[in-house]
Amino acid sequence: xxxxxxxxxxxxxDLMEALQAICLERDITQATVTVIGAxxxxxxxxxxxxxxxxxxxxxxxxxxxxxxxxxxxxxEGQPFVHLHLTLSDETGAAFGGHAMPxxxxxxxxxxxxxxxxxxxxxxxxxxxxLFLWG
Numbered sequence: 096x097x098x099x100x101x102x103x104x105x106x107x108x109d110l111m112e113a114l115q116a117i118c119l120e121r122d123i124t125q126a127t128v129t130v131i132g133a134x135x136x137x138x139x140x141x142x143x144x145x146x147x148x149x150x151x152x153x154x155x156x157x158x159x160x161x162x163x164x165x166x167x168x169x170x171e172g173q174p175f176v177h178l179h180l181t182l183s184d185e186t187g188a189a190f191g192g193h194a195m196p197x198x199x200x201x202x203x204x205x206x207x208x209x210x211x212x213x214x215x216x217x218x219x220x221x222x223x224x225l226f227l228w229g
Contacts, residue, residue, distance in 0.1 A: 097208075101204065101205070101206055104203040107135075109199065110163075110198035115175075115176050118174035118176060118207075124168070124214060126207045129208075130160055130163030130165075132159075132160045133200075134158045134200060136153065136158075136197070137199075138152070139191065140194075141193065147224025148224070154184075157185070158183065160182060161182060165179060168215035170216070171217075175217060179194065216228070
């Protein structure tokens with residue numbers, strides 16, 4: 096397994112868009128992702144399992160990224176970043192969820208580790224209502 100690729104993510108960019116752009120530019124289709132840093136605002140999702148849909152929670156204040164953990168795989172032939180975040184506010188209170196569009200970067204660093212083995216493709220799973228590895 097190769098060493099992770101390290102990236103400084105651009106200030107004021109959308110976190111998910113920045114990670115997606117790296118994967119597209121470098122043809123990364125299968126990897127693990129870790130992110131640390133800070134956001135000026137966040138949008139996180141929670142999946143309502145019985146309703147098969149996400150609800151989004153926006154936090155409109157500066158936040159520290161305590162941990163960002165995720166994966167890259169293929170969805171409809173394109174790299175797809177799936178990321179979960181644990182964040183803290185100025186009081187040290189921690190909370191988290193599924194990273195959604197709308198997370199604005201203050202300063203962030205990402206490590207992307209290319210994964211070996213057969214490519215993982217996301218396909219719709221009727222039982223969960225999610226696109227999971229097939």
